Amino acid sequence: MHRDAGPPISADTLMSPGAELVGNGMVRDVVRGGRLEGERTGDVAWILSSAGADRFIGEADLLVDLAHVLMLGRQGIVEPAHVRTLLGGLLALRDDGLPASVYDPAYEDVHAGIEAHLTAMVGEEAGGRLHVGRSRNDEVATCLRLRLRDELLALAGEVCELRRVLAGTASAHVETVMPGFTHLQPAQPTTLAHHLLAYAAAFERDTARLLDAYARTNRSPLGSAAFASTGYPLDREWTASRLGFSGVLENSMDAVSGRDFALEALSAAAVLMAGASRLADELVLWSSPLVGFVVLDDAYCSTSSIMPQKKNPDTMELVRAKASTVAGALAAALGIVKGLPQAYNRDLQELSPQLWRGIEETRRSIRVLAGAIGTARFRTGRMAEEAAAGGSTATELADTLVREFGLPFRTAHHVVARAVRDGKLDLAGLEAAAQASAGLSLVGASLDQARIDRALDPLVTVRVRTVMGGPAPDAVGAQLASAASRLARDRAFVEREEARVKARIDELLAEAREAAE
Ligand code: ARG
Secondary structure (H helix, E strand, O other): OOOOOOOOOOHHHHHOOOHHHOOOOOOOOOOOOOOOOOOOOHHHHHHHOOHHHHOOOHHHHHHHHHHHHHHHHHOOOOOHHHHHHHHHHHHHHHHHOOOHHHHOHHHOOHHHHHHHHHHHHHOHHHHOOOOOOOOHHHHHHHHHHHHHHHHHHHHHHHHHHHHHHHHHHHHOOOOOEEEEEEOOEEEEEEEHHHHHHHHHHHHHHHHHHHHHHHHHHOOEOOOOOOOOOOOOOOOHHHHHHHOOOOOEOOOHHHHHHOOHHHHHHHHHHHHHHHHHHHHHHHHHHHHOOOOOOEEOOHHHOEOOOOOOOOOEOHHHHHHHHHHHHHHHHHHHHHHHHHOOOOOOOHHHHHHHHHHHHHHHHHHHHHHHHHHHHHHOEEOHHHHHHHHOHHHOOHHHHHHHHHHHHOOOHHHHHHHHHHHHHOOOOOHHHHHHHHHHHHOOOOOOOOOOHHHHHHHHOHHHHHHHOOOOOOOOHHHHHHHHHHHHHHHHHHHHHHHHHHHHHHHHHHHHHHHHHHHHO
């Protein structure tokens, strides 16, 4: 997986802006000097700093710096000797790994931290030219998009893997009958394959939503500067293409202040998690001995500190809860954005931890869910036992009266309903119900017990439901085939884009290395 824009996300780092770092390895803050007096410490440093969330974009920031400096050289804005020095310093920071001190909250953000470190390394004569024609406003927006695009591709890949696991499990259970529910009451029999493919279908749409968000994320704000662009002859399209973006965000005010790409990514994640939570919830329910449809692998369960017999489906309960966390991240992000006048406002900084947290929690949850399903043992005997319970084959019996005995459906519905109410879903019971509710004789029309038994067999009920998308084995076979071809298409897209982005970044680094010689 392409990871050039940064290390794996850890939600833990979001919680700590790194206050423990203050002053440790820090070099002179080149941004703050000049306009303002005094040091920021304590709560003030804490509230100003985006250091925690900036850990997600530190690597991306170096790439953005490299592209910007190369462009400044190409455009003749910075002379070749300074370009060489800047590139050499930036590449050294990349090759040695960014020092933890670039995330010192005393810098406010990693952009100031990197500029300060670079300047300390190469001197102000060159280092002081890094930020020509640029603002942290276009810089941070570019970094966020760079990292998020990788995260969206990776998350889409994880959802594809979940779809693969669901389809694989489904293909082994095309004839595994189980009860289907509405209102959590036994409704009609279906198969485990049909049930699992319902989730796979939703996850297909989630993949499409993530890839849609990817397409709108992968555009470059770089060169918009504070919001009104700049008087230097920047080549925005050149930096966009070098960074693997599909193009630029044209209006420079929109480019720095728009965060709808983040809202869209978070909302795709929140919708995905709502579906994941439904599936996790069913696995919790099915794990209960009262239902007994599934046994989760021990690796996905916890026990009790007091009750020795306990095996609890904790991971699935947590996936269910994480869906609320991600919905909360979306709600917070929407709230941060919705009242802001143009253009950049510092409120936007507070959106970043919500974004990374939402994406990270989603990605891990999807992986856990796929693992739990892939290793679960489905208790097909228990499912079969319950498949016809609660009169769930009554619809098929009524349909039989319609198809083979010519009754209007409503009449058949009443006849069977009455037999169910009387607790006599057999030949005598149906005959009595037909006489009483419709004044007709089914026995006279040659209904017999064998025909009733066939209608009440859950496998028969399932087999006749051959309509497109239904649970009949052939219909499920068709769903499996179409799901497989869409899965292959989505996987190919994700892999192609990951390879394309990686190739672009490799080219950028090679070009920077050559120019630094
Ligand atoms: N750390 C800031 C953020 O995350 C970067 C932009 C700061 N810009 C500014 N004008 N203070 O949004």
